[in-house]
Amino acid sequence: MSNPLEEVGHKWGMVIDQDLCTGCQACVTACAMENNIAFVGEQDAAYGRSLQWIRVERFWEGEFPEVKSTPFQPVLCQQCGQAPCEPVCPVYASVHSENQQINIQVYNRCVGTRYCANNCPYQARVFNWRDYREPGPLDNALNPDVTVRRRGIMEKCTFCVQRIVQGEDTARAEGRQMADGEVVPACAQACPTEAIVFGRLDDPDSLVSRLKRDGRAVQLLEELGTQPSVTYLKGGSSYGRNG
Amino acid sequence: MTEKLSRRDFLKLTAAGAGATAVLTGCGPASRYVVRSPYAEMPEYTYNGQSTFYATTCRECPAGCGIVVRTHQGRALKIEGNPSHPVNLGKTCSRGQAALQGLYNPDRVEAPQALAAGDRQEIDWDRAIRVVREALIGNRPEEIAFLLGPSPDHLYDLVSEIMRSLGGPAPLCYGTQALFEARATLVQATAQVLNRTALPFCDLGGSDVAFSFGANFLETWLSPLAYGRGFARMRRGQVGRRGFLVQFEPRLSQTGAAADEWIAVAPGTEGLVALALGRLVAEARGGLVPAAYREVDVATAAEASGVPEGTLTRLAGIFANAEHPLAVPGGAALGHVNGLEAARAVLTLNALAGNLGQPGGVFLTPVPNVHPDSRRGPDTLVEINALIGRMRSGQVKALFVHGINPAFELPAALGFTAALENVPQIISFASFPDETALLADYIFPDHTPLESWGYQKVRTGSDRAALSGAQPVVVPFHNTRATVDVLLAAIQAAGGDLAAGVPYSDEVDFLQQSLLTLVQEAGNIAAPEIRTFMTQFQQYGGWWAAEAGLDAPSTPAPLERPLRLIEPEFAGEGEFHLHVYPSPILGDGAGANRPWLQETPDPMTTVMWNTWVEINPETADELGLEDNDVVRVASDFGAIEAPVYRYPAIRRDTIAIPFGQGHTALGRYADGRGANPVALLGLKLTGAGDLAFAATRVRLEKTGRTSILARLESRIGVYGEGLE
Incomplete structure (x- = not known):
């Protein structure tokens, strides 16, 4: 008898088009509101302890007046196929999910060694240095589908696994295949320019698979062999008209 | 225990027997930990474990985007865009996302x-x-x-x-949102050039070359989600063609950063650049130069704006050869004493391009027929x-x-x-x-x-x-x-x-x-x-409306009237132009009491929770200013203090300060944080009678103090500890 879990096993992935990203930060705020991410305040934010699971990077090139910023680059957990954070965890809190082919963090196993964050080449993991409780009544908006983390716990992007699981459950209950685009994480749902595209990489016809085959596709630190599930489409492309 | 023992007797017995121990759990302190609303008060349509979704309108800015709010047992949990709403088609911005922190803000006024x-x-x-x-x-x-x-x-x-x-x-x-959009000035210019008192809609999505004169349409300007969608269509919506965006402004905005080219024009000369481009475009196309541009001298414009003539000619060539060129007026370009004329000059570029009412051009949005007599001036x-x-x-x-x-x-x-x-x-x-x-x-x-x-x-942004x-x-x-x-x-x-x-x-x-x-x-x-x-x-x-459709402007031949621009004037004395811009995250300042907006990094500087002063690094070197040095910015009208952020993409004669912080009230997350740059603004007016908010000069003084800005761009922290 086949394992029923295998039947719904998918490989989820994301493509981010840097030519479309406007750096507006809607993904950052949307992620925080969906995933019960706590705010840490000015001082801890300056210590680098803020808990955003996704950040928008930009770098400067050149000097005035020939200066420009590099295309905006949202960086989140790359959900590596060979994740550097996994083998270093002594308590198996950072593990690979067979079902969604993502890297998941098991909060109630985590003992806070922070080895995983040290080993992550993308700096995608954030650590709860304190109990950042949201004062009432702000906690009314907490998402009941997502665990609230406490002090001493490592956390990171989950590809909104609660939405994936719900989508898979719904499709299974209705006895059908999932449609492309049926599940979107909070960042992709908010993204005003649809620069963030999410879907199944195991389906070669999905939009995310097709975009991944684009000539502009690159992956962050490919040379490390981490096999990221996130692909970037280079921005500022030189084809077509360019001045 | 006999069957006759009543509950009252039982309580008496336990009280006597167990003495002071609290057995009445229904009344003890433990009961406070469990608070359940009685089913009689359960909100309508609420089922355990299932969310209910309500469609409504986001009011974090006046664009009028549709949102769908996920509620769960009477609590609002998450805001998403309304996919069928014509303004935002299912998308949201940071401010819309954080609106829940207004509803559940701990510092609300709870009663009259x-x-x-x-x-x-x-x-x-x-x-x-x-x-x-x-x-x-x-x-x-x-x-x-x-x-x-x-x-x-x-x-x-x-x-x-x-x-x-x-x-x-x-x-x-009124409101600063509309002020920094230069809404009143833009509406009046549209009335003069396009013959209707309304906001123009620029069809970015259909254009292949767009010149934006100060319009920060990917941040706060008029309808950022609609323009964001247009930007995406312009860039990637047409097969084999990538739209080209040029931003003219003294300080590189987030919109400018997403553009292909940034032209650092001198403050107050944006209109002049538009006029020079108009003349060069007309010349490049051949034929008679229209009356509008006959008095324009390109060399003078190049010198005043600091944009070399060669650059102007190159850009005019791009505009002239484009299939669907578009010029967008807005923001600080219109916040000068010649702002009204600048807006007219930019709108007239569209008439020159022949794109009025054409795909990739300028349209007017029909207003729904509700209380038409109280058309909001x-x-x-x-x-x-x-x-x-x-x-x-x-x-x-x-x-x-x-x-x-x-x-x-x-x-x-x-x-x-x-x-x-x-x-x-x-x-x-x-x-x-x-x-x-x-x-x-x-x-x-x-x-x-x-x-x-x-x-x-919806005044602009929908189709x-x-x-x-x-x-x-x-x-x-x-x-x-x-x-x-x-x-x-x-x-x-x-x-x-x-x-x-x-x-x-x-x-x-x-x-x-x-x-x-x-x-x-x-x-x-x-x-x-x-x-x-x-x-x-x-x-x-x-x-x-059932059918998509915008109005084409009926224009009284704008090219036949000569366009002139008055010299920019500035309020007060000082060595720097002051460029105040609305924070893309905090908007008109009402967002400052949402903690997650405070902790959402500014797109360009990645600063959180504070106000900063952007200054060109070379100028900062001359003045001996490092990041985080607190400076006193003084105009003839007021002074504020804020830390320096050495910003590589700003003119050397300009400093920029975001608007949104500096509250002395509004609750714990906003109060006493940062500084409010409107204290500095002089009272020069545009031709439309609105504030020329970009026309103030300021002086800088070192205070000798430092105050460290929380920046995301350094994840190891910004205090410098452990780096030596």
């Missing part, structure tokens, strides 16, 4: 209050309504003034009707100043304030706060204890937007006429009351002609009567009568 000598005392709504009634009928109509914010529109329409019925002055509508600083003058001379006896925080938003040089002292009665409808509310005599808190009914007219609808997504969290209901209750209590002239029983009745005109129009709602219509209006999140 009377303020006296710094003391805030709760009163009941009956007394509040008596106060409003007395203010409306106890004063002469011309002694009453309403100062309203950019949303919601249904309140504006009702207040207009009340004031018409009373015979008093029409309500004023874009009020200007001149009108606000007239109100302040009347306040100062004691001609205003009762001032009502809603949706705007003038003590924070208006330039300090106008003297609004001082003028308030001569107003005997100030009534604020603020949901939060903002700067203005704390100076009022009464705060009668309105519901926050997610608890409110209403509508917002058709649209009226965005609002409905409560949760029951009111505190003892607040809808301002429309408060006004209507006061009017009913007053009776007489006023009550006869404003014949609505409550807010929903007013909405239904307002929407009557739409029932017969072809739109997304097919309903024979108003109750069914209203149900679908709530379900869809608004009404919009």
